[in-house]
Amino acid sequence: MLIIPAGQSSMATPAYVIRNPEQVVNKFTITEEEKAAEALELWHHEKVTELKAFLKGYDMTAISTDELKEVGSRLFESGAINSSAFRMFIQGSGASDSKGHQTDTHVKFNAIALFNERLEDQIKFFENNPRIARGDGAAEYLQGMVKSNHVINALAYFVNSSGNELSIDESA
Template sequence: MAVLLTAEQMRHTKASNAFQIQHPEKVENKYTIKEASVAADTLKLREQEEIESLKVFLKDYDMTSISTDELKKVGRRLYESGMIDVNTFGIFISGDGASDANGKQTDTHVKFNAIALFDEKLEDYLAFVKSNPNVGRSMGIPEYIQSMVDANHAINALAHFVNSSKNSLTLDERV
């Protein structure tokens, strides 16, 4: 059971509620990848063995029903393999953002749709920056936005590999 904090309570604590996904059923967005070659390029995969290894790793994960604990494992694999940078890794390991009064992550076992989460967090943040132009010019903000975009690309590439049945990047064209 999730407890939502009021604005007054949030002023006096490091606790934060989990990000409230408005459209948890959303599985496609402008970052959706429909081609294996694009998914491979997104994750900087060049060798067939890398793709096969990643698909074996991902067999137990569903990007539309994944927990913060699982996102940490997936993010670590991507980061250690050089598929994402440290800032994008930070987006993965932050999960849904729920934390207790000491700032420690909570409910890390709760599953959510990471495709919808990453997309909605980015859209919300872009709307915030647009309504507060001075924030957009602050140091580190463009890099943070780019890491959120990169996380969206990565999660959608992963979703493509999870949902595809073939390991090969080759095209099967029949006339």
């Protein structure tokens, strides 16, 4: 859901300005393997191990739009996220040129802070614009943003967890 203010003729937008770029902990922070696997809907040990191997080299606090697209594509293709959540990943920093094409897709930023702040801003926007909040697709869009926050924090957990093997209680 992209909302362009009235009178704006160019599609160019700067990257989203993260107010707290050092943020690594928020209400979506995950500290347990089982909760991280649950957020990603991964219940098979081998899928968790595959994901962890894939994530080596990624840092959710210093990641580019290009990298988020790679991670998001992998998650979407595996069914771990839906199209609404995938949208957050492929939008990345939100920077675009006058024709609406993404720019600066190589520039790194803190995706944990970005996703959380974008969600907070969207909630405030909906609170101030209840008619839009009740519109078609608004609830699904917001749910995708919430899911994206859960997922980015689960990914951060897997990237930062020690060991190559994860023990997930498959009876849970």
